[in-house]
Amino acid sequence: MGGVVDGGMARRFWIKFRNESVFAIYSPFVICLASGVLDSDSFLYFVSQDVHFLKAFAQAYELAEEYADDDEDKIAIRELRKGVLKKLKVHDTLVREWGFELPKESTLDNAAVNYTDFLLATASGKVEGEKFPGKIATPFEKTKLAAYTLGAIAPCMRLYAFISKEIQALLDPDDSDHIYKKYIDSLSSQKFEAAALQIEDLLDKLSISLTGEELEVIEKLYHQAMKLEVDFFSAQPNVQQTIAPFSRAHDPREHNLTIFSDFDMTFTAIDSSALLAEIAIMTAPKADLNGCETHLARMSSVDLRTTWSILSSQYTEEYEQCIESILPSETAEGFNYEGLCKALEQLSHFEKAANSRVIQSGVLKGLNLEDIKRAGEHLILQEGCRGFFQEIVKDEHWKTDVHVLSYCWCGDLIRSAFLSDLNVLNVHSNELDYKESITTGEIIKKVESPMEKLQAFNDVLKGCSNDGKHLTIYIGGSVGDLLCLLKADVGIVIGSSSSLRRLGDQFGISFVPLFSGLVKKQRELKEGGGSSNWKGLSGILYTVSSWAEIHAFILGS
Incomplete structure (x- = not known):
């Protein structure tokens, strides 16, 4: 079985695993972020992890570009990598534009490590159920690994876009008191959505020649990436009292x-x-x-x-x-x-x-x-x-x-x-x-x-x-x-x-x-x-x- 059904493979995967994204939306961190009452230290800790994510994306895109056999695909992946490198350069400036100042040093979150390690392992050919040779030589092997790499990136981008849109829908456009509004606006922008769509479209294109078994591998990679991203949101430290999860917000002794x-x-x-x-x-x-x-x-x-x-x-x-x-x-x-x-x-x-x-x-x-x-x-x-x-x-x-x-x-x-x-x-x-x-x-x-x-x-x-x-x-x-x-x-x-x-x-x-x-x-x-x-x-x-x-x-x- 080859090819992709109408609507695209990435779209089908998102719909299939969308219920898991709910656990990110309902995390204490996202609820506090959406309400505008998130402790600023918690927010800065979260956005400091972006640097580590962006570096991992840049490495993964570099490998995927090398693997891609088609010149158009190479150019598309190169543009995605350039976008990541640009974000890295202006990351601190953006944070200041949002109204915050990042600490000089930031520790790497364990949940972030789990995702970035998984992404780079995938981009290096360490994929469960696959045995790539020491040197990936054939055009088919290269295309397949490029698709696998994008399969591990796509849900991350889609999840961020989804969360920001869910929050954006609740915000008053004229509300200047919400201290995280500029950050949310940046993630729910047309530019960010276009980047998420570009990755999904490219994943669909790279997957056209793959077999049913190989498409199942991409689905597993997509699902694993989704779970690791949800874990990242759920693991974010939060020092304040929260409304959810309900069973944790109330003392069972009372x-x-x-x-x-x-x-x-x-x-x-x-x-x-x-x-x-x-x-x-x-x-x-x-x-x-x-x-x-x-x-x-x-x-x-x-x-x-x-x-x-x-x-x-x-x-x-x-x-x-x-x-x-x-x-x-x-x-x-x-x-x-x-x-x-x-x-x-x-x-x-x-x-x-x-x-x-x-x-x-x-x-x-x-x-x-x-x-x-x-x-x-x-x-x-x-x-x-x-x-x-x-x-x-x-x-x-x-x-x-x-x-x-x-x-x-x-x-x-x-x-x-x-x-x-x-x-x-x-x-x-x-x-x-x-x-x-x-x-x-x-x-x-x-x-x-x-x-x-x-x-x-x-x-x-x-x-x-x-x-x-x-x-x-x-x-x-x-x-x-x-x-x-x-x-x-x-x-x-x-x-x-x-x-x-x-x-x-x-x-x-x-x-x-x-x-x-x-x-x-x-x-x-x-x-x-x-x-x-x-x-x-x-x-x-x-x-x-x-x-x-x-x-x-x-x-x-």
């Missing part, structure tokens, strides 16, 4: 941390009700050759599929109608929690009626518990979800309670999804009724509505010890999660539920991207004299696009 999460479409990539229906359909008896149904107690697979289709369509249609009916005609001027509670009581009636229809239909009758558990074990979860919970339960800093609150009809399905490697979850959901491991079709109703989710949330906290203050985080993405999201000290919305947004907007809820919310809170932390001020019922919910953001915020890298 606080207990309880994490709550929804299950369907928060943990999972599919809805559990549809999965249970599919198990019923797949294990149901077939109609006989004459079109007559078997005389077993269960419906045939054909009838089950038809019945489920009707139930599903009816639920979707009536749910939308219910949401429309509970939306107030006018947007609340401020956060209206009481009005939201009254509206969601109407939704509760709808959810309970829908569950009653499912029981009466018989679609959940005759399922084998082992089939349900097997489906749970193979359930596809959202990327990064399992890894986060594996880390949070073994985190030595905190003894964290984790609770799943779900409308799911079957707690066994949830428990089996985590049984193999995470058996410490407390599951609060409905349960299927069994007779000798076969479902009767009844649902043991425990959590059917937003009000019952909130009751389960409150019951957990009542059962906790009274030693110290409790901090609560709720993660969810549906309308049924709204009351818990708002009651928690930190409510995190994952996903893109339009119903949740519409309802929230009408009742005065503010939806704030988590990163920008942390930057604001970091600023408030300094202004408020060291109080992080997380508390429930503020009317503010924080939005994320991935579990990587949640992981980076709560645990760090």
Whole structure:
């Protein structure tokens, strides 16, 4: 396999490993930098490392230019190297233009050494899975090594450009008080972006003639470089109190941390009700050759599929109608929690009626518990979800309670999804009724509505010890999660539920991207004299696009 797909290989790699960049964005250093409250010594230590990076880039480009077989490629790499050498010459001048004076001497950061050593080893032909001869002679070998070298540089440039743009989006163009604005402006300039694009385009061009195995080597180099760069940002010394990672910003001797999460479409990539229906359909008896149904107690697979289709369509249609009916005609001027509670009581009636229809239909009758558990074990979860919970339960800093609150009809399905490697979850959901491991079709109703989710949330906290203050985080993405999201000290919305947004907007809820919310809170932390001020019922919910953001915020890298 040779060549590059549309969009370019470097672009594909960035998209594939972009979640890892989140751990750099959410590092204490970047959050403090973005908020403008970063200690100046920490900043100067960070920018002093640029010299070491630039020297390594210059050496790597020099080798890559030598390797490149095509004259145009040689010229392009030479221009990139000239740009690096120019930056080296004016580095101290630039720092002074930003308003700072570098110390005369700077020590080399261990995390910086790890990246620069990796880069120069790659440029010298020391690449895992490759055996270059003592003297690299053939044009193909040279081109390949030039591509490998650029593969180890590209993510560094893209990560810096990405971070600076994320910060730039939060800055007021007229704000002259942000002491790092000139530095951020320099990294988010068109010139810097053009250099990042030039490296990516050149990497794509050099890779055109490579085989599938060689492209896999570049991908591994790109990924390794990305990880080392993220480690560099995460390792930056920071002397001040920070808002994140959340689990490090609070003393476990003074606080207990309880994490709550929804299950369907928060943990999972599919809805559990549809999965249970599919198990019923797949294990149901077939109609006989004459079109007559078997005389077993269960419906045939054909009838089950038809019945489920009707139930599903009816639920979707009536749910939308219910949401429309509970939306107030006018947007609340401020956060209206009481009005939201009254509206969601109407939704509760709808959810309970829908569950009653499912029981009466018989679609959940005759399922084998082992089939349900097997489906749970193979359930596809959202990327990064399992890894986060594996880390949070073994985190030595905190003894964290984790609770799943779900409308799911079957707690066994949830428990089996985590049984193999995470058996410490407390599951609060409905349960299927069994007779000798076969479902009767009844649902043991425990959590059917937003009000019952909130009751389960409150019951957990009542059962906790009274030693110290409790901090609560709720993660969810549906309308049924709204009351818990708002009651928690930190409510995190994952996903893109339009119903949740519409309802929230009408009742005065503010939806704030988590990163920008942390930057604001970091600023408030300094202004408020060291109080992080997380508390429930503020009317503010924080939005994320991935579990990587949640992981980076709560645990760090």
